[in-house]
Amino acid sequence: MVLYADPSQYRSVVGALQYLSLTCPDISFAINKVCQFMHKPTELHWSAVKQILHYLKFAINFGLQIRLSSSTQLSIYCDVDWAGCPDDHRSTSGYCIYFGLNLISCSSKKQPIVARSSTKAEYRVVAHATAESLWL
Structure with missing residues (x-):
């Protein structure tokens, strides 16, 4: 190199x-x-x-749009790739939180530890998304 x-x-x-x-x-x-x-x-x-x-x-003219919505539903979507990093085998997890039709919070980051199973990696991202939603 x-x-x-x-x-x-x-x-x-x-x-x-x-x-x-x-x-x-x-x-x-x-x-x-x-x-x-x-x-x-x-x-x-x-x-x-x-x-x-x-x-x-x-992509300078692209951006997130806030639209008028009658819905007050909070929707959370999360996912993780178990041991997806070839360098250190840590998982990358992410979540998006919508209020009605509008994206109000999102995160994507590498998990701090190596998960021994895909279930542990999924629980970790669900816990982070839940904590963020409770804060919101």
């Missing part, structure tokens, strides 16, 4: 993208992946960062 020539530029761009991912949840998973290689980025990682920037250039 060829190391990227300017690691400080990589860290600067990825750091800026981290802040942007707070308002653009569609890039949060990709940003999480490139952040894992901040200490020693390669040309391949820089290429991934450039792809994220290219996506943002063409």
Whole structure:
């Protein structure tokens, strides 16, 4: 693997993208992946960062829309890929919470421990989604 020539530029761009991912949840998973290689980025990682920037250039007019809805139902959807990361075998879990037709909260992150079964990984994401819904 060829190391990227300017690691400080990589860290600067990825750091800026981290802040942007707070308002653009569609890039949060990709940003999480490139952040894992901040200490020693390669040309391949820089290429991934450039792809994220290219996506943002063409998705600038996209966004979440808040629509008028008579429904006050809270709907929660969650999922997990059990041991999906080939590097450390940890699961990535995520959930979306809707109030009526509107997305009001979402999360996607790698679980902090290696789950010994898919059931444990599913329980973990359900617990996090439930805690978020109770907070809401």
